[in-house]
Amino acid sequence: MDLKLHVWRQKNGQDQGKMVSYDAKDISPDMSFLEMLDVLNERLIAKNEDPIAFDHDCREGICGACSLMINGVAHGPDKGTTTCQLHMRRFKNGDSIFIEPWRARAFPVLKDLIVDRGSFDRIQQAGGFVSVGAGGAPDANCLPIPKEKCDQAFDSAACIGCGACVASCKNGSAMLFVSAKISHLALLPQGEPERERRALMMVQQMDQEGFGNCTNQYECEAVCPKEIKVTNIAHMNREFMRASLFHAEK
Numbered sequence: 001m002d003l004k005l006h007v008w009r010q011k012n013g014q015d016q017g018k019m020v021s022y023d024a025k026d027i028s029p030d031m032s033f034l035e036m037l038d039v040l041n042e043r044l045i046a047k048n049e050d051p052i053a054f055d056h057d058c059r060e061g062i063c064g065a066c067s068l069m070i071n072g073v074a075h076g077p078d079k080g081t082t083t084c085q086l087h088m089r090r091f092k093n094g095d096s097i098f099i100e101p102w103r104a105r106a107f108p109v110l111k112d113l114i115v116d117r118g119s120f121d122r123i124q125q126a127g128g129f130v131s132v133g134a135g136g137a138p139d140a141n142c143l144p145i146p147k148e149k150c151d152q153a154f155d156s157a158a159c160i161g162c163g164a165c166v167a168s169c170k171n172g173s174a175m176l177f178v179s180a181k182i183s184h185l186a187l188l189p190q191g192e193p194e195r196e197r198r199a200l201m202m203v204q205q206m207d208q209e210g211f212g213n214c215t216n217q218y219e220c221e222a223v224c225p226k227e228i229k230v231t232n233i234a235h236m237n238r239e240f241m242r243a244s245l246f247h248a249e250k
């Protein structure tokens with residue numbers, strides 16, 4: 001198929017950036033979206049032009065590295081699908097496709113389609129972990145967890161930290177991401193010792209990074225490739241309230 005691509009090109013964080021149009025001819029419908037960009041880049045390199053910079057790693061929908069706004073939708077038109085798992089058969093011969101980076105104050109553009117998502121790492125470092133005492137590993141059967149809680153924790157843990165939720169939110173809110181991380185650990189006994197500290201520190205770091213607040217638009221849930229539910233945000237708010245009261249009493 002032959003496509004017209006309109007791609008955001010930006011040399012660096014200081015550059016103003018602009019949309020540049022490319023003809024992408026003879027694209028196989030079996031290619032993934034990123035393979036299509038690989039082909040375009042090979043052609044640009046052959047012409048001594050700067051290839052388009054874009055993030056990717058696993059290309060299996062599990063690492064969270066890929067991050068493209070495709071025709072204005074984070075990760076493109078397929079529900080519950082990362083950019084790397086999107087295939088060109090989803091488009092038609094002659095289509096125009098607009099490709100842009102995530103746009104949010106807390107995700108500054110580094111080059112072309114790559115943004116700096118270090119803010120997510122710093123939120124995770126602020127509290128998204130459990131401390132494990134040295135010594136022999138406890139027997140798994142010593143930590144019985146109800147099946148329902150296991151399932152809820154697993155669903156929250158499915159977040160791959162891609163940032164599509166932020167990019168699709170008009171407020172640039174990171175609440176779906178942060179709430180998934182807080183809920184995951186708050187639901188498990190392993191997360192209990194640091195439960196209050198975690199909720200306070202991660203929310204504080206989220207605010208410091210310049211993310212906006214949630215105003216219940218649900219755009220985040222609509223584009224999340226792992227279908228993380230906004231009920232996690234309600235859970236995070238309860239965890240934060242509980243932690244604030246806990247600390248106020250001390």
Ligand code: SF4
Nearest residue numbers: 159160162163165224
């Ligand atoms: S909540 Fe969904 S959209 Fe947001 S970072 Fe996690 S996987 Fe990506």
Ligand code: FES
Nearest residue numbers: 057059064066084
């Ligand atoms: S490249 Fe890893 S999720 Fe897309």
